[in-house]
Amino acid sequence: MFDLLKKKLKDSISTIQSKILRKEEEIPKKAEEAGGKVQKPSSILSHRVTEEDISSIYSGIKESLIDNNVALSVLEEIHADLKEELTGESVSIINSRQRIEDAIKRSISKVIISEKKEKFMEMVKSKKPYIILFIGVNGVGKTTTIAKVASLLKKEGLKPVVSASDTFRAASIEQLELHCRKLNVDLVKHSYGADPAAVAYDAINHAKSTGADAVLIDTAGRSDMNKNLIEELAKVKKVSKPDLTIFVGDALTGNDLVSQAKIFNEKVGFDMSIVAKADVDKKGGAVLSLSYVTKKPILFIGTGQGYDDLATLDPEKTAKFILE
Numbered sequence: 001m002f003d004l005l006k007k008k009l010k011d012s013i014s015t016i017q018s019k020i021l022r023k024e025e026e027i028p029k030k031a032e033e034a035g036g037k038v039q040k041p042s043s044i045l046s047h048r049v050t051e052e053d054i055s056s057i058y059s060g061i062k063e064s065l066i067d068n069n070v071a072l073s074v075l076e077e078i079h080a081d082l083k084e085e086l087t088g089e090s091v092s093i094i095n096s097r098q099r100i101e102d103a104i105k106r107s108i109s110k111v112i113i114s115e116k117k118e119k120f121m122e123m124v125k126s127k128k129p130y131i132i133l134f135i136g137v138n139g140v141g142k143t144t145t146i147a148k149v150a151s152l153l154k155k156e157g158l159k160p161v162v163s164a165s166d167t168f169r170a171a172s173i174e175q176l177e178l179h180c181r182k183l184n185v186d187l188v189k190h191s192y193g194a195d196p197a198a199v200a201y202d203a204i205n206h207a208k209s210t211g212a213d214a215v216l217i218d219t220a221g222r223s224d225m226n227k228n229l230i231e232e233l234a235k236v237k238k239v240s241k242p243d244l245t246i247f248v249g250d251a252l253t254g255n256d257l258v259s260q261a262k263i264f265n266e267k268v269g270f271d272m273s274i275v276a277k278a279d280v281d282k283k284g285g286a287v288l289s290l291s292y293v294t295k296k297p298i299l300f301i302g303t304g305q306g307y308d309d310l311a312t313l314d315p316e317k318t319a320k321f322i323l324e
């Protein structure tokens with residue numbers, strides 16, 4: 001993740017740094033030509049960053065950010081941050097790289113909104129049963145993510161129940177059954193073609209009668225363009241009245257991730273996101289843009305296919321990682 005972004009940012013910074021160096025070398029040369037004393041002025045050691053420098057830094061990194069699926073609004077925010085932080089600042093040959101990298105790092109960490117695992121656990125423990133609805137396009141990793149979250153809740157000493165509300169895709173119920181058996185978690189299911197909202201309703205009642213702590217509702221993946229399926233999802237939400245709705249996205253879908261999230265938020269509504277398959281995404285820009293564009297925090301990122309492959313996204317660490 002972020003491999004390409006990291007490389008291109010480094011290249012851009014090097015180019016800018018060498019420009020500053022060249023400019024500084026010209027100062028004594030010009031002084032000599034003018035018959036002046038060839039004395040190293042203090043400006044040789046420092047350079048006041050101009051708007052032009054910022055434009056040059058920005059156009060260098062812009063291309064790489066676009067290549068890495070970073071959304072336009074995020075680019076604009078980064079540009080504005082760089083202008084505000086660096087214009088008029090005095091940088092030296094020695095610290096210019098650091099200053100530019102720090103400014104970009106600060107801006108990147110600012111655009112990522114993430115949720116802490118502790119806060120999530122607090123939320124889940126605040127109500128019994130705590131109902132979580134998982135939504136998203138097909139194949140993004142919803143079912144696997146539910147198994148991971150069920151495993152996490154169990155580790156935290158809670159008892160989750162899973163609702164097999166994907167009654168649409170072939171083998172979806174068997175897939176969940178396998179996970180639930182491995183994790184020793186109750187699964188509430190109906191047959192294929194059944195009303196997904198009715199399954200969720202039964203799962204909630206099962207949780208209430210067995211004293212379970214949380215209900216995790218799986219849903220059929222649906223194209224964001226399919227009006228009927230989106231309406232069906234809205235019905236599941238209306239019936240199950242979730243305490244938390246989580247949008248699951250696939251990091252590999254790049255810019256589509258952000259546009260899918262926008263549509264799901266508009267048509268169904270969600271509170272947080274989980275981005276699956278971050279381990280196989282070499283770009284990372286979609287993860288970077290998602291929370292900024294939707295204004296919803298990222299709860300976890302999926303980092304593999306195992307039950308423990310769920311990580312929190314630390315904005316500062318992520319920004320640092322991009323640039324180091």
Ligand SMILES: Nc1nc2c(ncn2[C@@H]2O[C@H](COP(=O)(O)OP(=O)(O)OP(=O)(O)O)[C@@H](O)[C@H]2O)c(=O)[nH]1
Binds near residue numbers: 140144172220279
């Ligand atoms: N590498 C990796 N693979 C993942 C991750 N999350 C899910 N997958 C894989 O992605 C594929 C699809 O995952 P599912 O959980 O079935 O996706 P879904 O959204 O439930 O799919 P539908 O039910 O068909 O809509 C599976 O092969 C998962 O193992 C992840 O974080 N990293």
Ligand SMILES: [Mg+2]
Binds near residue numbers: 142143144166219221
């Ligand atoms: Mg599924």
